[in-house]
Amino acid sequence: MHKSGLIELEAVIAVARRGSFRAAAVELGMSSTALSHAVAGLEARLGVRLFNRTTRSVSLSAAGEQFVATVAPALKDIQGAVEAVNSLRDTPAGILRINSSVGAARQVLTPIVLEYLNRYPDMQVDLVTEGRMIDIVVGGFDAGIRTVDTVPKDMIAVPFGPPLRYAVVGSRNYFERHPQPGKPQDLMQHRCIRARLPSGAPYRWEFEGHGEVLTLDVPGSLTLDEPTLILEAAREGAGLAHLSEWSAAADIAEGRLLHVLKDWTPVLPGLCLYYPSRRLLPAGLRAFVDLIHEIGRHV
Known part of the structure; x- marks a missing residue:
């Protein structure tokens, strides 16, 4: 985006959208220092402060709000024109x-x-x-x-x-100490590796089969919010995990994890x-x- 020749305007719009110089710099693929200099240079030429800055926050000034409201639509049109020309290139850039x-x-x-x-x-x-x-x-x-x-x-x-399908998996070490579940309700007697959703709420394991649809808040002493961590914990025998078949496929194929309750995991979009x-x-x-x-x- 910053190669369009409109870097100062793009910098102001990105900071206004992100509310952060650092986040705006990441969006534009440039350093925070370069972005700050671009905004400061434009402010110096305009003779007004576009942003109110503190150590903790960045917000548009009154002049900045008016400037962004006027410039943003025009900048979008210019970027659209650049994209239209770029669409005619043989090789995208x-x-x-x-x-x-x-x-x-x-x-x-x-x-x-x-x-x-x-x-x-x-x-x-x-x-x-x-x-x-x-x-x-x-x-x-x-x-x-x-x-x-x-x-x-x-x-x-x-x-x-392909459609997504989830799998309940556990290590051989775990199943040496615990029986394999035959139906979802059996999970309530197992140690499960619980997952936390991005919202912070616990993920409830979903099942469908034999004419039943079930959602279980499974028990477990370990709660994680990242699939690779859940997979690693399952490999180490910390409990049963509920993961996408895709992420657990290699471990299942190589025998590190056993796939159970196969008849109960629904196919999802x-x-x-x-x-x-x-x-x-x-x-x-x-x-x-x-x-x-x-x-x-x-x-």
Whole structure:
């Protein structure tokens, strides 16, 4: 974005959107120092302070609010014109910013993102992972990757990959000390590795089978909020884990983890790339969408 020749204006808009010089610098792919100098230089030429700064917060001044309200729409039009010209390039160039869950990012990194960078060496990919859903437009992202059922209705969604399925797994060491559960209710007598959602609420394990739909708040002394940590704890025999089959597949195949309650895990909607509706897609995003259409089924 910062290669457009409008860096000072882009810097002001990014700081106003993010409420932080550091976050704005990350969004624009530049150092915090360079971004601060860009904003300060514009303020010096205008002769007004656009931001009120303290050690803990950044907010628009009255002049800044008026400036951003006027400049932001015009800047968006200019960026749109630049994107329209860039869309005519044979080889895309620029930065593609994608917001994704951690699990989805792991699933697409090697087969899609790295292949994309191999094909389009003039492109950069900024892949930001976080558990909570955000507004990708407000966040300054070109696209997001999440499960199909979580994508806002006003976005264009490009599904890819297989449906998602979860697995209840435990180590051989664990099952030497505990019997395998035969039905979900048996989990209430087991040590389970509990998961915490991005909202802070505990995740309740979901099951469907034999004409029943169950949601269980399983017992356990360990609660984690990151799938790789849950997987590691399961390998070490800390308890049973509820993970995506994709993330546990290698451990199951190599016998480090045993897959139980196979008849009770429902099939859920798979992943999709999503982005705002636009008349003209930037060349970089269009190329990424085309690549997903080409190889996404193999993810």
